[in-house]
Amino acid sequence: MRFSTVVVGVSLQALQAAALPVVSDSPFTSTAAALASSTPTPVYDWSKGYVSDFVIHPSCNSTERHEITSGLKQAVAIAQHAKEHILIHRNESKLFQKYFGQGPTAPVIGWLDKIATGNRDGVIFRCDDPDKNCATQKGYAGHHRGSNATSETVICPLSYTTRRPLEALCARGFDMATGRPNDYWAADLIHRLYHVPLVGEDEVGHYADGYPELLELAKGVNHTDAARNSQSLSYFALEAYAYDISVPGEGCAGKLVEEEHDHDHDTGSATTSSAAAAATTVNPTRVIPGTTTAAAPEATATDANAGKECHTHADGTEHCE
Template structure:
């Protein structure tokens, strides 16, 4: 009986477990990257939704333009029409900046911080010297810009339509004004459709850096490849072209300039 009771006694075993040495977190080269275009808190829910959609459409346009060049290179008639004999690498790079570049420090805001949205016809502006990485989107943009799904609709053609008719293409232009995207290299070297085609022949290197050329090409190839496959809506240029297909004027204020006194680096786009 004593033997049976002894066998039933609980035996306690103590084990010492040594934890593994803590491992450092693996290196993440992309840590801290800003992957979405930042929208300022001054934009309300509706403005934020519309602006987000427009920015996404700008990325879609740029991504397809890049893919078209990667697929066809300078054998594309669209490419030679807009960029002449310019090497494809730089053109691809400018589109990829919109698609893939870090978006840190960029702001799209909806308040009239510089007092310009109240002026007739102002749909937005790059803040220039006031804040080089910031763009103001005025209320007019939200009521006058069409969605990319409507490309080739509304009687629009690439050669005679306004470059800012669609929100996405308008924002492509606005993005190139930001130093983080355009690097101060993508600028206005030619404005109208006809002038852009002339630039492709006379100075292909500048054509690859011309903001309007980059817009025209992106719209034209998206229309032909995606919107109306195999057809597109290039159209014919108007007999009379305005100086600027966006009917854009440039005004440049100092850091303290308001809408009433304009002097030297803010750009307005109607």
């Protein structure tokens, strides 16, 4: 029994000693602990490389930087809302059907999401005029630099005097049918972003331009092209925001001018009305200088792009609207 007691006593002492912290002056003990704490196992970051902000070039002054940044936020806002509009209403949305017909929703959602949440790394907006288009091309409000710099977009001075904020959507007499959606920073910058290959991937392009053509594209046999038509995407985003947010449940769709004469069966009256309309109205996708009717032919003859806003595509093609 005495042997057993000794053994138990030794065992208890050993356990007590083991429970106490080990205090040592050895440098190896502390070094081992430091190495263990300073070299954690690397953690894989799947989102590494994502940049949430567009790059504003140093050539932009503080005012230009503020306007472009604000405009980009508005572009993101309407793209995000348009995406959510489709996710909620699916292809049953009358607005979706208006611009994309019976096409699938997924491609449209995807292209809108590229604007709303896509990586903005390398997408650059600048305010100088490295290609001299702002200075030499009448009516240029901005342009994609194309092969000169595929990730860069130049914003010309004309933009700062013609663009409207999203808060003014459906105000000042604007409607989608007869107005110019690109007068709004939000729609204009969506259009310009799709020209950048990092965003539009050389897939989004111009398959139809102007309100009447967009509606025809959606109803035609090539309606699936509308999902990658830059103006279909930007017009839809702007009108969805107008209908859901700016003027809830009403929006500001407007009405095409030619629709006013659909039920006019008096040939003489229709001819007179059409002539009057031609003299007093303009193509909704054009800006015509405020000149007299007599002076208009001279302006057209001297400059085919007078009163229009133009930009250059990546392939060098000029697009005026």
